[in-house]
Amino acid sequence: MITTTYNEEYFDRYRRLKPDTLPCFSLIMKYLDLNSNDTLLDIGCGVGDWAGEFSKLDASTVGMDAYREPLMRARGAHPDVDFVRADASALPFRDGAFSKVSCLSVIEHVDMPDLLLQEIARVMRQNSTTVLITPDSRSAIHRFAVVHDPTHKRLYNTQEFAALMSRVFGLETLEKTSLTNKLGPLSRLIKSEIIVRARRKP
Secondary structure, eight states: OOOOOOSHHHHHHHHHOOGGGSTTHHHHHHHHOOOTTOEEEEETOTTSHHHHHHHTTTOEEEEEESOHHHHHHHHHHOTTSEEEEOOTTSOOSOTTOEEEEEEESOGGGOSOHHHHHHHHHHHEEEEEEEEEEEEBTTSHHHHTTSSOOTTOSOOBOHHHHHHHHHTTEEEEEEEEEESOOTTGGGHHHHSEEEEEEEEEOO
16 A cells, blocks of 8 residues: 655645656656557556646556545546556456556555556556656665655665566666756756666566
8 A cells, every 4th residue: 555645735746747847758658658559557646647648649548546635636637537546556457458557656655566566467468568667765865865755665776676676577678767857967866766667477
């Protein structure tokens, strides 16, 4: 179960973080490589802005979150997306239901990351693609404890995240990016994120 706090501060922050303004946007879209034949599940969709961007590419998109408050806003803002309230550790979808799965800035919040990954793999079709992004524990903001997020259960460095993902998936690409460019060229050093593209193992 993901533990977080949804309040006006949270919603104000995410109103400012529109996906198409973020440095990682083009990389995530390239990795997912969506088209009209895709069915995509966006796990931990929050207020639905990423799911909304995915649906613009004519992919059949489902946004899923464990909390009512962000889903209420998501449904109002993105009517072309189907939104479902559910726990990521027990996804309410049949095996092989999706051709693509996104799980962006979620895995660091869960108590049982292996179970989350197993559920992602279960709802993916054979040889389909998943894209995950998570904070890099070795970036300066985390290494020197500049900011502490009490909802984080665990942060990973690149080696740890690769090892975790490899238990369930075949890794294709793993690299560092950034969720913000507020700090200019230093953004990637001070607050970097790890992004991975992987495929379901046969």
